[in-house]
Amino acid sequence: CSRWEEEKNEDGVKWMQLEHRGPYFVPPYEPLPKDVHFYYDGKPLKLSLATEEVATFYAKMLDHEYTTKEIFQNNFFHDWRKEMTSEEQEIIKDLDKCDFGEIHKYFVDKNEARKALPKEEKQKLKEEADKIQEEYGYCILDGHREKIGNFKTEPPGLFRGRGEHPKMGMLKKRIMPEDVIINCSKDSKIPKPPEGHKWKEVRFDNTVTWLASWTENIQNTLKYIMLNPSSKLKGEKDWQKYEVARRLKDVVHTIRAQYRKDWKSKEIKKRQRAVALYFIDKLALRAGNEKEEGETADTVGCCSLRVEHIQLHPQLDGQEHVVEFDFLGKDSIRYYNKVSVEKPVFKNLQLFMKNKDPTDDLFDHLNTTFLNKHLQHLMDGLTAKVFRTYNASITLQEQLKALTNPEDNIAGKLLSYNRANRAVAILCNHQRSIPKTFAKSMQVLQEKIDAKKKQVEEAQEEVKKAEDEFKDTKDAKAEANVEKKKKLLKRLEEQLAKMNIQATDKEENKQIALGTSKLNYLDPRITVAWCKKFGIPIERIYNKTQREKFAWAIDMTGEDFEF
Template sequence: MSDSEDDKPLYKRVAPKAPTPIQTPVKIETHDQAFPQKPTNSSADGSKVANVKRSNDRPVKRNVKQEADQDNTPLAKKRKQSNGTTVKKESKPVKKETLADTTSAAASLKRSVSSTTSQKATTAKKAKTAEPAVKETKKSKKAKEEEEEEVYRWWEEDSQKAEDGDDSIKWTTLEHNGVLFPPEYVPHGVKMKYDGKPITLTPEAEEVASFFAALLETDHAKNPTFQKNFFRDWQEVLKQDPRNPEIKEFDKCDFRPIWEKFELDKEKKKQATKEEKQKAKEERMKTEEPFLYAYVDGRKEKVGNFRIEPPSLFRGRGDHPKTGTLKKRVTPEQVTINIGHTAKVPEPPAGHKWALVAHDQTATWLATWKENVNGSFKYVFLAASSAWKGQSDMQKFEKARELKKYVKKIRENYTAELRDKLSETRQRATAMYLIDRFALRAGNEKGDDEADTVGCCSLRYEHVDLIPPNTLKFDFLGKDSIRYENSVDVDIQVFKNIKIFKKQVGPGHMIFDRLTTVGLNKYLNSCMKGLSAKVFRTYNASHTFQQQLDKLTVPTDPISDKMLSYNRANREVAVLCNHQRTIRALKYQNMKLKRQILTLEPALKKKKPELSAEDPDLTEEWMIEYEANLVEKEREKIKQKFEKQNEKLKADGEKPLPESELKERLKAANEMEARLKKERKTGKVACKPTMNVEKLKAAIEKTDAKIKMTIVQETDKEENKEIALSTSKMNYIDPRISVAWCKKYNVPLEKVFSKTLIEKFRWAQNIDDSWKF
């Protein structure tokens, strides 16, 4: 690789020839390894996985009524199409347009509020004049199943795409009511102190001060960058009105009075009666109502984040240079609305105008604005359960499944290219290895005004250590400044390559100096249409999960055990590693419970030896420390409660509790200390009189389950930092794997997905139990 051409940095070199394309799909993969790189138990479990029959996963039958309808175009869509809206692309750069011809759309929006659905629309329309009747039918139905909102079952339609050939057009008609602005600021008048003296602020300045005050007890408020940025922007606001006092030093500011006020407010809110709470909730719902749904081609869809983000202090993660910067209030003048030509344009708040009203049919956003801190765009999109999101979600997984056909070849390719003499190619191959095996992100370059985090392509010298003969030790901050720390054994050639690259670039520089995410993705795209680095994460997560699930599930197990297998499969998606701390605490609890049983019924000692078994994790030394900790925490708790009470008394104008009272209360902690010590010595643990053996056993079972769960989570988090359990479920693991598993083994889907996930993954729910990723 010391080819002279080879040593020039990327930007100085002439374009190399295009990489060898891999276009031929490989048959079906049986023994591909996926990312839990641990010499994945070579267990040949290919048999089950092997025969993937795809292509025909279209739903068999469905909904006779709909079929009778001849085509599946919902009525509303037909209506629109017939009234002249053409499908041709709208000029891309959005330009201002006046709203003409809103009448029909307005009417349709109103109408559709009461009912819109491909199937029901027919009947509903007829009942137009008899609204109450419609409502009645709905209500009676509601009795059975909580207002089962009719959903557009796009995944059951035959030829959705291709319909008009242009898939960059996302909609024909689009109706919605815009966005909800946060309420105006209401000054509270609480005076904070400067240099020990109460000061009066204009509402504007008070608002910003309050943003900070609210965070007083969080880490943000202690972060110097946060303080600095906040203070700078606050001073700017202060200066705008001469009535504000001069505030020169952050350290002389005392925000506590405002913080206390907020605490009190919270308290009051909690104390509110049920009726009051109910009323507040109803009010909230009422203001939200208009924004909850949009109509896309006449179909009702839930809107996601229709609220304009309220002003606040920017909470950047990690070491973000701009953290604490004032995020300004967004005015309607900054907000662009995207909506159908003929739809009624939502009214901006009185006295205001929208920045722009766009009709961009290639976009799925309903509204957008530019945020002042980083200059990035914010969008209002439909909710995760919508057709738009669902379709792209499914496409994502289909893309990952497609990768199955290519992955073998791709792996062969990059393995060969690890030795390529062109270092650009070699770097690419090495990076591919890391992305494939360890699920690293692509790693775009970042600017100085962002937190310094990296991904594969942007890894620098100090992020990877070489431990001969072939171990790489990663230690870097990834997305969200989450630390990725992992030591892995790699192919000897990968080890050598990293060593060479590091040597070439030196400390402080990017290891892959001739590789960019763009270059990498271009290459991947030449291997398979639509392939990019992130697909590997999806592919590996889903693939591994499917494999593990097949391997671990015992068909004859009861549901609870199957759930265990399911969760374990989720865990196996990551690698085993040290994950002590939390688990020890649980084991300790478990041990205590067992001893309670034995104390209660010493006869069991012989019958159930497992009850007296010692856990090697629970050393004397550890327990002493742990118990000391427990006692300390208890003391803290007592003190805090005491202080809180006093604060309240003070606020109510009463006199505080005496110190002696606190002393008295702290005795409880001392007793606890003595008790724990005795228990440790004697091994006898008394329990509450209400306890019995059965209850204790149940409790043990519970902690057992918890321990297992913790192992699952810890492994996932610690080891594979990048993929936390819920996240992988939500974003990386093809939901159809779970659905098929549930069907096959008769496990209710609710055991596996929360309500929102069930909604989000509705598209994945009508596959049959033999479906494989």
């Protein structure tokens, strides 16, 4: 049997044996060379080591949009001052008087020098990295040598966050062995902490799958060292996630009928739950857990929506009962959408908003615990997230059926695949900002297209010339020449068509992030089956890392798989 189908342990036990080296710690800070200066108010100022290190974090980011943002600057300056000596605090009082230019240039040059290293030098660096990977990047789990996902601690630096995160610019502290909890099996070689240090704790907990953990200082969240996505444990977990979503397929009609009935319920609590569930199902909204006040960015999901986040339009752009959503979702990504909803939903929303202030909760009788308890009752293992996975996967499968033309060449079929993937990314609101290099790379592609068009025109002339010659001479050599020229023309036309498809794809994709749904929401078996059915090499869709993560699906899926 394949390793995905080996014997399972009894409930809750994830492994019997776990042995590893512990995390690899980022090397200590290297001070700047003597001739690289920090300037304050135009004068060079020698900084203490801790202050200098934090200054380099900011200097490295000077050409980044972040350092132009006021929140980022204020948070950075506040945290930087905490690292300063009292003498430095006396002098450095204004970020505008700080000049990090020389430090910035030093790191840019260092980067360029590294890129320009001769091949042998680069090879030597690669070998050193591979040695660390060999030593720290693997563990022994139940007799299998498994790859570890992220075996290095995160380097210290300035927190970036996504979207307009209120904590951007704060100092991410260096992780020390004293912060780290190690998890392994009792009888294994317990990892040794670095010289002169000790672990926060060593535990032997085989009901969890992490190897080490610590709390990061900005969001106060736990960070874990986990197995690589390609490992057996992760693969099984992934597979189970999609199996739960497939089970939803069998009961989703019953669930939909139930929440429609509940729109008319006598209990307001049930009505709110039913409307929220409709949004989660129809719009793939996240559930939206309650959060600590002021701890994190003000982002919301379905259950935590406030009155100010929606506007109701009885009529808008020729549609009836339109709800206009505008709020910051996970990672401070804006969700903006205008949706025509069913009349009872619209009427209920009017009721939920009645006599409320803009900052009041829209679903004031609802929380995620109550919602998920109800979902669990409808189907074992069902949570709001399963709807996202289900709707994403089913959308991909339906779009692939609708968009794939068996007659197309590979480039045409891949465009159809990306369009199907885009439909999912739009459903899940996976956006990205237009890449900085977009205009430039589009221009380069357009120039290539123009050059290729010219080649096609020239080849058309050549064919015409050859045909005229054959008409005149009627000899075999001229006939062969016509065939040769036609073949060349056909090849050039195919290349041009391929480039045009590439340009279309690029343009349609500039603001959409396909990766998130591909890795987390789409059952890979749908893609594998599609590739096998239409003879598309799997590596045209999944890169090496993704192929490792989805090895379980590639191993066990035939072309007839239906989600």
